[in-house]
Amino acid sequence: MLEIAGYENGPLVDGSRFLDLPLFWPCHLGSSLWGEEAQTVAFGPDWDDAQELHKTLSSLDEWPTFTVHLHSGYALHVVYRNVEGDHGVDYLLSHPDWTKAVTLATDDGHFMGPGLSWPELEASADQTSTSGVANPHARLLLLFPMLGDADVPEAAAPRLAAALTELTIMEDPTEVARVLLENQGQWTPASWREADGTWICDGSHSFRNPENHFALPGPQLAGIARALRQ
Template sequence: MMALVTTSPQTPPVRIPGYDEGPFRHQPELLDDHLFWQVHLHLSDTHDLEAEALLSQLLGGDTWPVFTVPLAGDHRLYVVYRALEGEAGIDYLVHHPDWDEAETLAQDDGHFMGPGLSWAELTTAADNGLPGGSTIDPHARLMLLLPAFGDDAMPDDAVERLTAAMRARTRVEAPERLAAARLAYQGEWGPTHWTTGARGYLINDGGYSFRNPANRFAWPTARLAQVASALTP
């Protein structure tokens, strides 16, 4: 069953095969809201009433906000705010038109799964400039996908890169300090080691990752290879 994301008349409907909860609504306008980023990146403290209200709206409203990022080879990455009572969270999904259903890349919730992206893959998706998604802005894409990332080998300029995005898209004080703290905290899974496996594609050793072939719930070999190719820098 295909899920339908309600959009404006100018925007083609977004369908996520195999992901049939909902109702969905494509909401790219949220990416221009500085408060959204505080919520999405867990930058707000528990006393921020505005952030609490927005989080309640995102994860407890009548619609599920959805964002999209195109990837190489006609793949697409979806970020879905799963406003399901008792099971709310954020799902990161990847899909290709030839697949029967989307694959879960990562889950940001109480039953977390991930990471789904290395640092190089994260920045590649942010910078690819491919049209057809919620935004082509690299700063917005970087922060949108950041919660799905985990990598124990970041480059020296990683904090600088995230700081620039925060300065461009948020109103937080001391963005460099917050960027460093956010990169030190890499989801519930923590920093994960990525390597090129024997078959020539990127895998990791995360105990909660679909991209660790040692896990019983890992994707099949062909899918691991295809997704890695779509995300290759």
Template sequence: MPLAAGHRLHVVYRTFADDNGTDYLLHHPDWDRAELLARDDGHFMGPGLSWPEPVAAADNALPGGSTTDPNTRLLLLLPAFGDDEVPDDAVGRLVVALRARTGVEAPEPLASAVLEDQGAPGPARWTTAGHGFSLNDGGYSFRNPANRFAMPADRLSRVATALAP
């Protein structure tokens, strides 16, 4: 999924016999490596995205990737999201995506439940205080500098810059 300034979000489905899951990566051609934002498998890691980040990526209308449809893009990125400050219009935005791309008969209660529980990581608090770029307090997040497995500060900064809405 293309982002501004040549960045790309990749949703990688692993289907190996003993290693299936989904990886959410961010990359730029000038970087030496892709940054793992979240992983959805038996050992979930995340959240990797605050609510404004997948919405901005879904709605940016940049060509490229497997789809340019904003509803599909949002649903693809949703498992990597976790945010305790979801705006009031988030349910409506998710309902539109669910109606457009699923056969769910009652998308409103599903959207509300998804945004309330937010999957494996649950909601995380996002802040820029003290760093100048977005970080969270998720116990399993690569974007939480308190975690021993978090990205170093320079990589956290470039990730936040690339994902800025």
């Protein structure tokens, strides 16, 4: 079993076997595929197979976990939290010096986020690593559900479409990329700004908005900003 500091409440298992399954990606990105039309474009005729895969990903016995290592020594973790009656995907950040990982976003019925901006998503995807998830396309799509950015650049759509083209069998990855960027998870896309060297946002459900009573402490917010942009 895998271990993440402070997150020992489930049977974490390496989820890398799912990364080469084309249907894994629309399943993982499902919270940004709102409506029947979007799901039809993303899943095509494979809806039944996707439902079976979702059951596997939601097994109470194994919680698929993916780790994206960063140059800063930090690591991002994507955990399928398969608690009975409380399924969801948690997005965590850990560091060897921390006693526990911190939650950046949760993708479930009680969602919290966003967890990062587009520049942070792209920077995290492009960092090289010899362990964990190494493919930059896979890193981008794994972390995408954390995104909430009201000011994504024009280059975001073709970058996302390239990842979908590489890893999926979608008939129209360009259209799916457009839909994903238009929806961006369950929260309203946030505005990001730098304050005293720390990148923060105005998302009402975000741990990275210091105005929220549940926001992460200032030193952690600064550390997160450094980790995600190096």
